[in-house]
Amino acid sequence: MTATDVTKTPEGDEPRPAGEITWRDGDVPYSPHFGDIYFNPNDGLAETRYVFVEGNNLPNAWQARENFVIGETGFGTGLNFLAAWQCWDADANRSKRLHFVSVEKYPLARDDMIRAHQSWPELSQYSEQLAHIWPHETMLPGVHRFSLADGAISLTLLIGDAIECWSGYDGKIDCWFLDGFAPSRNPDMWHPDLFAALASASNPDGATLATFTAARIARDGLESADFKVSKRKGFGYKRDMITASFSAPEDATGLPDTFEIADDPWFNLPRTQSAKSVAIIGGGLAGAACANALRARGCAITLFEKSDQLANAASGNPIGMLEPYLTVDDAIMGRFYEAGYRFSHRMIKKLSDQGRVDADFCGVIDLATSARKRERLDGLIARLGDKPDLVEALDADQASERFGLPLPHGGVFYPSAGWVNPPSVVRSLADGIDVHLSTTITSINDADQGKYLTDQNGSEYGPFDAVIIAGAFETRLLDQTRWLEDHLNPVRGQISFIPEDVVSDVSEDGAIKCVLSHKGYVTPARDGMLVVGATFGRDDAETDLRPDDHAFNIAQLGKVLPEIAEKLTTDMLDGRASLRTTTADHLPLIGPAPDFGAYLASYSDIDKGKKGARYVDAPYHKDVYICTGFGARGLIGAPLAAEILASEICDMPLPLEKALMHAIHPARFIIRGLKRRQITA
Incomplete structure (x- = not known):
């Protein structure tokens, strides 16, 4: 929400609810709470292009990239997103995919967003697509993931306070749109903690930043987080604006005080390259959802199912409830399944509307x-x-x-x-996938070329860049996941x-x-x-x-x-x-497959209370992932799980905050056991 530094709150205005808006100059939304407008009514689009797009050296910065990630601190009307999308779409040398991750504490209602978009008819082909996927329902706090442009663009919205959201999200952001109501109107956002969070969420290989203001609170805050700050001529009547760059020190001992070192390296995800071919073991809802999510990212998928048809187990029931899991409190399980329901609902509603x-x-x-x-x-x-x-x-x-x-x-x-026929979902998601039925995979083996799978008859398949184990109770039979026998x-x-x-x-x-x-x-x-x-x-x-x-x-x-x-x-x-396959804490297992023996060796004294920074990063079975343990909630858990794994495997922004990613991490049972001295090396 590109803001100005000059808008004044009208005298006599009473305090208003923070999320409430009124309208000025026709279709310009105004926040009575913050006393500021959402964008420059004279030429908001030109200001956005100048400040954020040009200020971050776009389109040059994303050219020849597989993925490019833009982070933002205030989504507002979506103007910055639409302008970036238009610029990306017009660039013949653009990145293969564009990811836009933005925070918004008070998301606009769909009708209000549509009205605001009337100010930019030149963006209509993009704003209409955004309006189409924008929820009709209230957007609850948490992470919301949307797909646009046939999957080439992902929009990830973090609903909540900017400092809390960015502090709790691992983004690997390539460039920042530091936007929001002006520092004079919303000083709480322009806080050192925000700038530290932006540094932590930046791509360690380097990131840029641009913002409309040159206020001292912004300059000092960015410099305190180790951003290198420069001034640039501001847009229109504004004298100055800020651009900045960030690079993480190669040696962790050189990190600034504000740069957070992970306290839980046992949950750090492996750094990956975009996979080209992936094998999936399991032809139920979880496996089919993983196949669909990875295919949308350009991966070649081979799906193996031990039965003679897909959706032969719990996913084969003729009717399943598609019911939200809303909770009274902010408990982890409720937050995960709230996010899972809204993701599943959008996906299934779209497939239903298409008659699939x-x-x-x-x-x-x-x-x-x-x-x-x-x-x-x-x-x-x-x-x-x-x-x-x-x-x-x-x-x-x-x-x-x-x-x-x-x-x-x-x-x-x-x-x-409502209700849904799960087999029809599985068939739709697996349509066009290379499927091997009546094939029980008995081992996953490493070779120089990648991963090879062996079935019950001794036949070998591969090589694959990655493997997802998305079966049910039989997951515990493979060597990489045999340790799960006590947890499934x-x-x-x-x-x-x-x-x-x-x-x-x-x-x-x-x-x-x-x-x-x-x-x-x-x-x-x-x-x-x-x-x-x-x-x-x-x-x-x-x-x-x-x-x-x-x-x-x-x-x-x-x-x-x-x-x-x-x-x-x-x-x-x-x-x-x-x-159904369940776990003791009623949350699924989603993520890279831990090397059980290496975990015990690496973290054997974790119960002594040493700081996480003293330990090595998590040891995994390279390029092997787990997706199981949904119990009776597969319909509202598996599609989001697939989005998580596809994002991990293809090195893209994640659709969940760090707290939830840790809560579903397969290694959580190992770490708990070590901390409680229930297992020893």
Whole structure:
């Protein structure tokens, strides 16, 4: 949001909510809270091109690059992003891909953004694409990843405070657009901690920076973070602006005090080159999502599945709930699955709109079936009750009307949610991929040319630049992941199929209108049947269909829909049983495969409390990655996991903040075990 240093708050204005905007000069948004406009109304686009694009030596800086990453401190209306995109698009020698990572504490509503874009008709072909992918719903704090220009451009938005977001993100930024409301209007942002965070997130091989202001708070702050600062003629009437450059010292002992040394090198990701060929082991949702994400980055993919068809395990259920995992607090698991849901929802909605996936965004009712559940849902409404586009409180009558049948309790309604046919998602994501069915990979081996895989018949495949192990419980059978035997647990789940006419006999409308989530779940009809489920058989690795499990599902259904349950018997039901793979902390394993023995040797005394800087970087099985452990949340976890791994393998900006990346890192169980002295070298 390119700001001016001269806009004054009108006398008599009362303090306004920080995210509120008004309009000036037609389509220029103005923040009453900060007393500043979002862009220069005379020629904001020309100022952006002069200050940020030319100030960072664009387009020259990105030419002949595989990837180029721009970081920004205030997304605002997206003007800087659109101008950079247009410049990149017009350059015949541009980088293969452009990544734009920006912070915004108060994201504009979609309609407000569209209105602001009317000021720049010359950017319409880009602004229309941005408006198309901009969420209709409230954007919660966290990292939001969007894809544009057929995957050639990624937009990563960090929603929250600029200092907190950039301090918690590992960006490898090539150039900075240091933008935001003017220092005189928003001094809290122009803080030494921000400049230190920008230095930490900069590409260690060098980064540039440009900003519209030459205020001392900016000059001093950048210099304190070891940026080399220069002045340049400012735009229009402004006398000066700042450009700067940053290079990380080769020796860590030469780092400035503000440059943070990682306290947890055991989670540092390996530095990679862009992979050209990748093997994926596992043909479920996780494997197919990884294949799709890497193919979008230009990789050649070979997918291996031990069964005779894709989506043969838990991903083969005919209907799965696409339900958000919203939490009362800021717990790690909630933050990960919040991010996962919004990523999955965007992806599946796009595929559904294209007719490639069978889904219905009819909404999900989450029923308050106990006092404890009621307390949790009340807390959720206390947190998000002013955002009915995300979640809405319902009493029993309202819930019954939404559902189409009488319900005994109220709860909450998730309007964007619904159901999806997982096999159709897997088929769509794997379409055009080189797939080897009935192929059980038994080993991953190293050679000079890369990775080679061997199957159960002794056949060899390769070479590959990288391998992703995206299977389920069988992940523990490979040498690189055998140590996970103590950390992956099978959970059997059986679902039951109910004929649609059973419901029509008790429903005036003849149909259930949305998905119901209680201690189990029930879906609307698809192909003449409803799905009811599901059982949770811990440490049960069998997939036979059991009458006792049908009886359990009927009993659970009877607690909320007794009229339907009393019409059911176990012998009239068909169903399906499959295995989910879970972990002790209910978070998946996503990231490079740790070398278990080398971890023990490297960090054997980690329990002594030494600083992380005293230890070596994490030792991995080179170019081997893990993607498993989603339990019952594969639909809202696997697509984001695939985006994470594709970004890691291709050395691109990550779609999650560091705290969450560490929480899902496969080595977390090794580190916890060493710190607690539960395992020893």
